[in-house]
Structure formats: C-alpha cells, structure tokens
Amino acid sequence: MLERGSADSPMIQDIAPHQYHTEYSPVPVQDDSVILAYRGRTVLVRLEGEDKSFSYPTYADLADVPAERFRWLFREDDINYFLALEDIPEGKGFAYISINFMRAARPRFQAFAGVAGLSLHNWYSNHRFCGQCGRPMAHSDAERMVYCGHCHTMIYPRICPAVIVAVRNGDKLLVSTYAGREYTRAALIAGFAEVGETIEQTVHREVMEEVGVKVKNLHFYKSQPWCFTDTLLFGFFCDLDGDETLRVDHNELATAQWVERRDLPDDPEQASLTMEMITLFKQGKM
Secondary structure: OEEOOOOOOOOOOOOOOOEEEOOOOOOOOOOOOEEEOEEOOEEEEEEOOOOOEEEOOEHHHHOOOOHHHEEEEEEEOOEEEEEEOOOOOOEOOEEEEEHHHHHOOEOHHHHHHHHHHHHHHHHHHHOOEOOOOOOEOEEOOOOOOEEOOOOOOEEOOOOEEEEEEEEEEOOEEEEEEEOOOOOOOOEOEEEEOOOOOOHHHHHHHHHHHHHOOOEEEEEEEEEEEEHHHOEEEEEEEEEEOOOOOOOOOOOOEEEEEEEEHHHOOOOOOOOOHHHHHHHHHHOOOO
16 A cells, blocks of 8 residues: 655545555445546546546446446456446446546546556557467456466566656756657657666666767666556756767657756646756755
8 A cells, every 4th residue: 555645745546535446355346436437548537627637437337338348457446447348338428538637637636547558558458468378467456466367477567667868957857748749848858778788777777868968977866667658767967977968869758958947847747757856956955
C-alpha cells in the first residue's frame, strides 16, 4: 500500500489522504466498482462541469455487460477499479476523451487511477499471446503475472526507467519542447536508459545527444511513476560544464534554449516532475 501526497509539491500521483493500494488482491465486480474503459489513448468518462471534474462509469451503469468481461486492476481506499475487456459504447453522458485530460483533472485520485489503469491496460493488451510459442497466455490467481501453460514463459509488468534533466547555467535553465508530440508545452531534457548503463550515465548521454553540451554536479532530486508512458522517471538537477552553445537534435526536440529564471512558465496542472523541477528553479530553491 502506498500513501501518496506532498503538501509542498503535488504531482499527479500525490493523492493523499487517499491511498493507492499496489498489493494484488482481486475481488468480484460489484455494482459500485469503478470501470476503466479505453480506446487507444482515450478513456470513458462523464464530465461534471467546467472545472475539469469528472467521473467514471460504475458496474451498475453497465449491468448489461457480463461480469467476466471485467478484470480487477487495483484499489484506491475502499474503491475497486476494473478494466473493461471489451469495447464499451458511449452513452448515458459518458464519452471517450484523451488521457491527457487527466493531467489537470479533478478529483486528483481519480485522475491518477485513470492513468495507472491505462498502463495496466497496455500491459494486458500487449501480452495476450506468448512471445515464445504464440499460444494464449493465462492469468495467475496469486500475483499480477501472465504465463504460458505450454512453454512456461512468465511475464510481469515492466516499467521503463527514464531521466528528466534540469540543466542549470547560472540563472538560466535549459528548456525544450518536443518534436512531433501531442504535448507542446515546456519540457526538460529527457530520455530512456539503455541496456547496461547507470541512470547517471543516461543523464550525460541524453543531454549530449539532444543538445550537445556536457554537464556536471549531478544531483538526484525525486522519482515519479509516469503511467502515461509506462515510465519511472528519475529527476536530476545538474550544471552546465563548459561551452553553452546548443546543438539541437531536431529529430527529438522542436526547440531548446536557455531561459532566464524570471521568464520560466508557471505550472497550472501540478501533475509532472518536469514542471515541479522548473518551478523549483524559478523560485530559486534549486
């Protein structure tokens, strides 16, 4: 069980006083069970107003769908969340919206459930068949694991380690925007760890690959489960080491530039490690 929350620096997983339970304890679906239904990177919700409040359907809303078409996912507080295993049509005020809506949606504990559920939905969808022999996978009753009854392959959920890097240059911070992505707001240097390298080596490599500068004085700040991309993020602050000239890899980044502390953007969403780190630098705390 994880009790998430921080009064000083809330992110999407910071849902205290609510509790997200990671232990695997499946129960049968009930009328008040919350249903998470996805189409690609959209999720079925009912919008409740103009303040980004929303709700998910419960099993009572979908009583015409057999109970075996839902898979238990996890529990928040005493609320059990289930994954819809077949397409659920829109209706009764429910419609599919982009998962990115959850970055600023309220209540926050429900928003986090939606992105955590997406990560598990992707994992279940991608492991219906054995990668070794091609036969259908079965589901363990004891733990979150799928296995092949023929060749005995076992697969557990896998999370990709990645870095978020805030590069300081005096009173300036290196700020970028992504190339070819739906998210177009301010970002920091980021990238996935490669096989065989430490997370610190990932920092040096990603900064050099994306903007062509060296860094020093690495300081690990905080981690974040970023379920939008099945990623565990490691946030680092560091300092420019030498020439500040940027050589931007435009296959990865649309822009990259040194931004004065006073000109850094605000963080209206309070969802991501990236924006928390930018805010800390803007406030002179890092």
